[in-house]
Amino acid sequence: MTRKIKFRVWNGVEFIYTENYPFPMEVYGICEDKKWDENCQQFTGLKDKNGQDIYEGDIYNLEGWGNNPYYCFYYDGLYWNRKGNQPLEEFLSNYVYINKSSRHDLRFHIDYILVIGNIFENPELLNE
Numbered sequence: 001m002t003r004k005i006k007f008r009v010w011n012g013v014e015f016i017y018t019e020n021y022p023f024p025m026e027v028y029g030i031c032e033d034k035k036w037d038e039n040c041q042q043f044t045g046l047k048d049k050n051g052q053d054i055y056e057g058d059i060y061n062l063e064g065w066g067n068n069p070y071y072c073f074y075y076d077g078l079y080w081n082r083k084g085n086q087p088l089e090e091f092l093s094n095y096v097y098i099n100k101s102s103r104h105d106l107r108f109h110i111d112y113i114l115v116i117g118n119i120f121e122n123p124e125l126l127n128e
Contacts, residue, residue: 057072058118072106
């Protein structure tokens with residue numbers, strides 16, 4: 001089974017979803033004044049326990065693991081679980097560089113993931 005390549009792009013108000021590549025002009029226009037990497041999020045190819053697509057930047061709980069929001073980000077060829085407001089350098093030094101731990105690979109927890117928001121529409125969830 002191959003993963004469907006899909007993207008969503010934040011325009012400051014809402015997401016525009018596309019499966020087209022190269023991207024349509026409306027998508028390029030959104031990122032004209034903004035950093036592309038910060039606004040364009042790719043579909044991970046995975047769905048949460050309710051069947052919702054999981055994109056980079058999604059915020060979720062791991063059901064049964066308490067109310068500690070995580071969010072999805074891409075680094076070094078994998079999608080990772082990163083605790084809400086944990087600084088990136090701390091995460092990378094503790095989990096990626098030292099442990100090379102697959103425990104934080106998104107796929108490892110897929111049966112427990114429940115998407116509750118994303119970093120653009122619900123950034124307050126990361127501070128809980």
